[in-house]
Amino acid sequence: MSNKRTEISELGEFGLIDHINTRVQLKNSSTLKGIGDDAAIIDAGDHVKVVSTDLLLEGVHFDLAYAPLPHVGFKAVAVNVSDIAAMNAIPKQITVSIALSNRFSVEAVDALYSGIHAACEHYGVDLVGGDTTASRSGLVISITAIGEAKKEEISYRSGAKVNDILCVTGDLGGALVGLQILEREKQVYLSNPDMKPELEKYTVVTGRQLRPDARMDIIHELRELGVVPTSMMDISDGLASEIFHLCKASNVGATIYEDKLPIDKQTYDTAVELNMDPITCVLNGGEDYELIFTIDQKDFAKLEKHPDIHFIGHMTKPEEGKYLVTKSGTAVQLKAQGWKHF
Amino acid sequence: MSNKRTEISELGEFGLIDHINTRVQLKNSSTLKGIGDDAAIIDAGDHVKVVSTDLLLEGVHFDLAYAPLPHVGFKAVAVNVSDIAAMNAIPKQITVSIALSNRFSVEAVDALYSGIHAACEHYGVDLVGGDTTASRSGLVISITAIGEAKKEEISYRSGAKVNDILCVTGDLGGALVGLQILEREKQVYLSNPDMKPELEKYTVVTGRQLRPDARMDIIHELRELGVVPTSMMDISDGLASEIFHLCKASNVGATIYEDKLPIDKQTYDTAVELNMDPITCVLNGGEDYELIFTIDQKDFAKLEKHPDIHFIGHMTKPEEGKYLVTKSGTAVQLKAQGWKHF
Numbered sequence: 001m002s003n004k005r006t007e008i009s010e011l012g013e014f015g016l017i018d019h020i021n022t023r024v025q026l027k028n029s030s031t032l033k034g035i036g037d038d039a040a041i042i043d044a045g046d047h048v049k050v051v052s053t054d055l056l057l058e059g060v061h062f063d064l065a066y067a068p069l070p071h072v073g074f075k076a077v078a079v080n081v082s083d084i085a086a087m088n089a090i091p092k093q094i095t096v097s098i099a100l101s102n103r104f105s106v107e108a109v110d111a112l113y114s115g116i117h118a119a120c121e122h123y124g125v126d127l128v129g130g131d132t133t134a135s136r137s138g139l140v141i142s143i144t145a146i147g148e149a150k151k152e153e154i155s156y157r158s159g160a161k162v163n164d165i166l167c168v169t170g171d172l173g174g175a176l177v178g179l180q181i182l183e184r185e186k187q188v189y190l191s192n193p194d195m196k197p198e199l200e201k202y203t204v205v206t207g208r209q210l211r212p213d214a215r216m217d218i219i220h221e222l223r224e225l226g227v228v229p230t231s232m233m234d235i236s237d238g239l240a241s242e243i244f245h246l247c248k249a250s251n252v253g254a255t256i257y258e259d260k261l262p263i264d265k266q267t268y269d270t271a272v273e274l275n276m277d278p279i280t281c282v283l284n285g286g287e288d289y290e291l292i293f294t295i296d297q298k299d300f301a302k303l304e305k306h307p308d309i310h311f312i313g314h315m316t317k318p319e320e321g322k323y324l325v326t327k328s329g330t331a332v333q334l335k336a337q338g339w340k341h342f
Numbered sequence: 343m344s345n346k347r348t349e350i351s352e353l354g355e356f357g358l359i360d361h362i363n364t365r366v367q368l369k370n371s372s373t374l375k376g377i378g379d380d381a382a383i384i385d386a387g388d389h390v391k392v393v394s395t396d397l398l399l400e401g402v403h404f405d406l407a408y409a410p411l412p413h414v415g416f417k418a419v420a421v422n423v424s425d426i427a428a429m430n431a432i433p434k435q436i437t438v439s440i441a442l443s444n445r446f447s448v449e450a451v452d453a454l455y456s457g458i459h460a461a462c463e464h465y466g467v468d469l470v471g472g473d474t475t476a477s478r479s480g481l482v483i484s485i486t487a488i489g490e491a492k493k494e495e496i497s498y499r500s501g502a503k504v505n506d507i508l509c510v511t512g513d514l515g516g517a518l519v520g521l522q523i524l525e526r527e528k529q530v531y532l533s534n535p536d537m538k539p540e541l542e543k544y545t546v547v548t549g550r551q552l553r554p555d556a557r558m559d560i561i562h563e564l565r566e567l568g569v570v571p572t573s574m575m576d577i578s579d580g581l582a583s584e585i586f587h588l589c590k591a592s593n594v595g596a597t598i599y600e601d602k603l604p605i606d607k608q609t610y611d612t613a614v615e616l617n618m619d620p621i622t623c624v625l626n627g628g629e630d631y632e633l634i635f636t637i638d639q640k641d642f643a644k645l646e647k648h649p650d651i652h653f654i655g656h657m658t659k660p661e662e663g664k665y666l667v668t669k670s671g672t673a674v675q676l677k678a679q680g681w682k683h684f
Contacts, residue, residue, distance in 0.1 A: 004449055005447040005449060006447055006448035006449060007444070007447060007448070008442060008444065008446065008447070008448055008451070009444070010448070011448060013474060013475075016448070016451065016474055017474050019448065019451075020451065020455055020474070023455065023459060024459075024468075024469050025468075026468045026470070027466065027468055028434045028435065028466070028467070028468050030434055030435070030490065031434070031435055031468040031470055033470075034468060034469070034470040034471065035469070035470060035471055035472070039471065040435065040437065040470035040471040042391070042434070042435055042470070042488065044386035044387060044389075044391065045386060045387035045388045045389065046387045047386075047387065049384070049386065049391060049488075051435070051437060051470065051471060051486070051488065052471065053437040053439055053471060053472060053473055053484070053486055054439070054473050055439035055440070055441055055473045055475055055482065055484050056475075057441050057475065057476075057477055057478065057482065059478045060441070060475060060476050060477065060478060061475070092370045092372055092373070092384075093370065093372070093373055093382065093384055093393070095382065095393060095395040095486060097395055097396070097397035097484060098397070099397055099399050099402070099482070100350060102349070102350065102351070104350065105347040105348055105349060105350070106348035106349070106350055106352070106353060106358070106361065107346055107347060107348060109350070109358065109361075109362065113362055113365065117365060117366075124369065124370070125370070126366075126367075126368045126369055126370050126373040126376060127366050127376065127377070128368070128373055128375075128376040128377060128382035128384070128393065129376065129377055129381065129382040129393060129394065129395060130377070130395060131395055131396050131397045132355060132358055132359050132362070133355075133397055133398075133399065133402060133403070134399075134402050135399055135402065136399065136401045136402060136479065136480070137478065137479040137480075138478070138479075140397065140399065140441075140482055142395070142397050142439060142484035144393070144395055144437060144486040146384065146391075146393065148372065
């Protein structure tokens with residue numbers, strides 16, 4: 001090693017990932033898609049296997065001061081299932097590895113696994129393996145999910161075309177607003193342990209943060225309707241950041257409309273209460289685990305009446321850039337502000 | 343949660359794994375084998391996918407005081423490849439997730455990945471995905487390996503039959519002895535940083551600890567010779583412990599012979615220097631990542647002349663128990679003493 005020291009913060013999370021990925025070469029014919037999408041695609045003869053993995057650390061991805069262990073277990077599975085959904089595939093198996101410090105009892109492990117099992121049941125996946133080890137510090141959870149699809153069903157990030165309609169599911173910004181509420185109440189509790197946290201008003205947004213649900217319901221409905229999205233991702237880093245990824249991978253631009261952006265009333269009201277701009281929460285809030293996808297215009301009629309799919313804009317030529325048209329009709333350039341752990 | 347608190351140490355690592363696994367139910371028809379072997383087996387039409395995962399933490403599984411980052415990267419891949427080998431399958435893809443504290447520079451990440459890439463090259467596997475995140479404490483590495491085999495090529499732990507011949511590859515105990523040397527030299531260095539560690543004499547054993555090699559060479563040779571082991575595992579927790587696992591899964595007993603146990607001269611000499619019993623190192627040393635397998639007697643002639651396969655005993659009826667016959671001809675009961683992280 002040379003003596004040069006480059007801080008990881010100089011590159012940022014996406015920069016570090018790009019830096020690592022430039023050296024990767026693929027050699028096996030069964031590797032149909034490696035790094036660069038929500039999941040890898042591996043040939044399995046008459047179908048493909050879809051593989052995604054996530055590493056979650058206490059104190060970075062979850063805070064056991066307010067996240068109940070069953071919710072942590074459920075969410076750890078859900079975020080992986082969401083990556084499989086984002087490829088338009090059906091999850092089938094997961095492996096779960098955990099590292100535990102001696103602060104955790106067998107009862108705590110059972111609580112964590114009760115959430116993992118609930119998620120396996122909910123998504124119809126089998127827990128097929130894993131690793132269990134000691135940790136010097138907090139809880140570490142690593143999950144790998146394996147899904148299946150026909151080759152022609154897979155939706156890559158790179159398939160969006162000019163004039164495709166840009167869709168998102170559900171509503172956005174809730175997980176970020178929920179996190180702010182949980183952090184606020186934690187600080188109140190820490191400064192005065194006799195104060196009871198006020199969470200009853202905020203169950204929608206705290207639920208979005210603590211126990212998100214991967215949108216497998218949408219994936220199954222798209223199949224029933226015969227719609228294969230031309231491109232798809234899940235919204236884990238924030239809508240604006242995902243639009244940047246989609247546009248880059250597909251070599252297109254995008255225009256979205258403020259008045260089409262879906263936001264839940266409680267998310268809106270709570271954002272205002274917290275002096276946060278609700279639209280900024282929608283654009284840059286992470287961890288909603290909704291889906292963003294593009295469809296060919298010919299498929300619009302099939303989805304038009306769906307109560308939980310929102311048509312927020314359309315794809316443009318790459319040189320037209322990425323714009324948000326505000327309610328007043330002004331086009332403002334979108335900025336990607338992904339979720340940063342580093 | 344009730345108020346009862348059961349310490350994980352009361353169950354131990356294998357006890358905790360058993361405890362977790364009792365609640366697992368498999369529902370998907372593509373799950374051919376879940377928890378309970380070196381890897382899970384997933385149906386892929388004309389073949390099967392073999393999936394294994396490991397979670398490695400700084401301070402628990404490796405010590406950067408003496409383990410160079412390229413070796414840590416290589417070993418992290420090798421231990422997963424070893425699990426795929428243990429099913430008699432060929433590894434094809436891996437995902438690598440890492441968590442890093444800000445103590446790590448980009449150059450350190452590059453050093454780690456240089457070892458990961460070297461292992462990918464060595465074993466012919468493609469790096470297809472992963473996750474990169476921040477850590478509050480040390481380095482965390484989670485790797486999932488995916489292999490392939492024909493269904494009839496898979497060797498489960500459960501296939502050993504009475505009178506099968508018990509084989510091990512390579513030599514054993516080296517990784518444990520190497521660890522003791524590295525720990526000794528670390529203590530010398532900590533007490534006097536001007537002392538240069540004396541490691542030249544011990545390159546075989548320290549190499550076994552720092553940069554083990556999964557025995558894919560043996561897997562390829564077994565195929566060329568037309569031998570499918572009736573059962574197989576890799577030796578990660580120690581020979582005695584793995585024999586207990588094989589015997590339990592296959593419902594057989596085993597008799598092994600002290601004079602057949604393979605030990606390298608440097609391992610033997612260094613164990614003696616450290617006042618360790620060399621045979622105890624062979625029986626209970628972990629992390630050698632050699633293979634233990636059983637063959638039908640009809641296959642013995644095909645392997646008899648192999649320079650790196652040792653025939654250490656045979657399988658017996660379960661009621662005959664598990665015995666080591668010493669050089670003096672005494673049969674002593676084997677004790678399983680697995681590698682304990684908790």
